[in-house]
Amino acid sequence: MKTKTIITIIAIILVIALIGVLCYGYYEKFAKETKNPIATMVIEGYGEVKIELYPDIAPNTVANFIRLSNRGFYDGLTFHRTIPDFMIQGGDKLGNGTGSPSLSDIMDDVETDKEYSIKGEFIANGYNENTLRHTEGVISMARSDYSAYGYTEEGYNSAGSQFFIMTKDTSSLNGLYAAFGKVTEGIEIIHEIEKVEVVTRESNAENANKPVNPPVITSIRVETFGVDYGIPETIDTFQ
Numbered sequence: 001m002k003t004k005t006i007i008t009i010i011a012i013i014l015v016i017a018l019i020g021v022l023c024y025g026y027y028e029k030f031a032k033e034t035k036n037p038i039a040t041m042v043i044e045g046y047g048e049v050k051i052e053l054y055p056d057i058a059p060n061t062v063a064n065f066i067r068l069s070n071r072g073f074y075d076g077l078t079f080h081r082t083i084p085d086f087m088i089q090g091g092d093k094l095g096n097g098t099g100s101p102s103l104s105d106i107m108d109d110v111e112t113d114k115e116y117s118i119k120g121e122f123i124a125n126g127y128n129e130n131t132l133r134h135t136e137g138v139i140s141m142a143r144s145d146y147s148a149y150g151y152t153e154e155g156y157n158s159a160g161s162q163f164f165i166m167t168k169d170t171s172s173l174n175g176l177y178a179a180f181g182k183v184t185e186g187i188e189i190i191h192e193i194e195k196v197e198v199v200t201r202e203s204n205a206e207n208a209n210k211p212v213n214p215p216v217i218t219s220i221r222v223e224t225f226g227v228d229y230g231i232p233e234t235i236d237t238f239q
């Protein structure tokens with residue numbers, strides 16, 4: 001009787017262990033099959049650009065971009081700044097590089113609506129998980145620079161909705177801006193846009209690097225493959 005009990009206990013342990021191995025196998029398979037989000041950006045008169053986003057290296061930045069995109073924030077906005085052999089910049093609701101998104105752009109039922117920013121997920125800001133370099137095709141968050149006034153950290157944490165896409169490798173930006181994805185299809189469109197006619201190339205002039213006819217973003221939508229990346233963590237904009 002005692003032997004039979006021991007055999008039964010061993011059998012139960014083996015069954016539990018087998019179930020554990022199978023569950024882990026399914027979990028590992030699911031984890032490996034989880035795809036990165038893919039953004040489809042439609043640009044009027046130019047076509048579609050596909051961008052793979054990297055939530056593993058810049059989770060809050062990606063969550064913010066997904067939320068704004070899939071709620072239609074970027075629809076109808078423009079690329080307001082283009083510099084050949086450097087980058088193109090867009091996503092500003094004012095179209096002049098000074099606009100910020102509002103809480104109502106990323107969530108419903110906001111009691112007190114106000115503009116917001118997100119913390120910069122990059123090395124200079126103490127976030128060491130983001131090692132993505134600013135190479136051709138990389139998308140990164142634009143931000144303000146208040147360092148001349150002694151507010152370096154405030155500048156680091158001033159990104160909102162504006163982004164830029166690199167048209168050439170630029171190592172000087174590495175670790176100073178939150179890169180969060182890369183163009184996988186349509187890089188030729190990005191290069192077309194970087195060469196559009198601008199008002200002036202004089203760096204200190206009004207409307208420097210502003211396209212005469214700013215390319216319009218018809219829409220940006222992100223396929224998340226069933227993953228909910230949630231509402232991003234926000235902070236108050238620096239005044």
